[in-house]
Amino acid sequence: MKYRKPFHSASIFVTLVCMNAVRFAAAQGGVSSTASATTTIIQGMSVTNTSSLRFGAMIPGALGGTSTVAPNGSRSATGTITLLTSSSFPSSAASFNLLGAPNLAYTITLPTSVILTRQGGSDTILLAAFTSSPAASGSLSSTGSGTLSVGGTITITGSQAAGLYSGSFTVTLAYQ
């Protein structure tokens, strides 16, 4: 019987959540051991998208370049790109509402890159360099809520075909 104990203790140690089941096993095996176990049931986390990531309208110019939307929604461009300010083509960072357990910390996983495709065509734009606020991890409020903003950078060429390019990306959050 002695050889079982270390194994049994180890089981309890790494699977505290399942204490009752392990203890049941112990009873069957004729070995009893008592330990205290606590479990806190927390609310699962939910993420809801409330705003799209919109780069607005831009003119590539001769060489193209990159266009960035920061998590705070501000826009910038490099190369020969001219950003247009038009109410017809608003720009915004993506926004997500978070709901979960009060004060719990979470980690954020952003995609590496996604492809935007031109409506009515096959031309593409690469959307990458995602950034978020909070950046890599955050904490839910005392009421269990939170907001996550996400920006990114697109790269366009000087000969980028005119049109509306769209795609989608997924962010994942996990309790730390």
Add this chain to the structure above:
Amino acid sequence: MNNRTSFLSRLLPLAICAAFVGVGQSAFGQASATANASATIVPSITITKTSDLKFGLIVAGPGGTVSISPDSSRTVNGPAGLTNASFPVSAASFTVSGLANLTYSISLPTSTTLTGPSSSSMTVNAFVSNPASVGTIDSGGTATLNVGATLTVGAAQTPGAYTGTFTVTVNYQ
């Protein structure tokens, strides 16, 4: 046999535990959401002249003004204006091309000078356009911009042909 049962009975709850922990993490500890991303690539706005600004045929004599409105009608104040098929009257016309439904701003010159025989000249100013200061590119990606102006003719202006140029600038708003 007893040993084996004992071993299995220990393994089973562990497996259950593992399953439980796994479900807990994927279903309750983690969440994802998908957002749309979009960008609109706009072609550069272009403007092309399709018709020149023509004041037509004017009789020298008393000085005054000749105005062409954007709809190509002519108003003469002072000198006599003649109607002659060889000397047509028209507003300048431009085709603006760009992304459908976008608005554009119009910049007109303040004045320009027409030069004629023996270095004589006349001034054209008071440029007006239709649309006036802001236009909208239609659903086909083009728009027409008409421009008129006022010519000031001097008393006893030297007879002859007078020409000059002016530039209109448009920009996405």
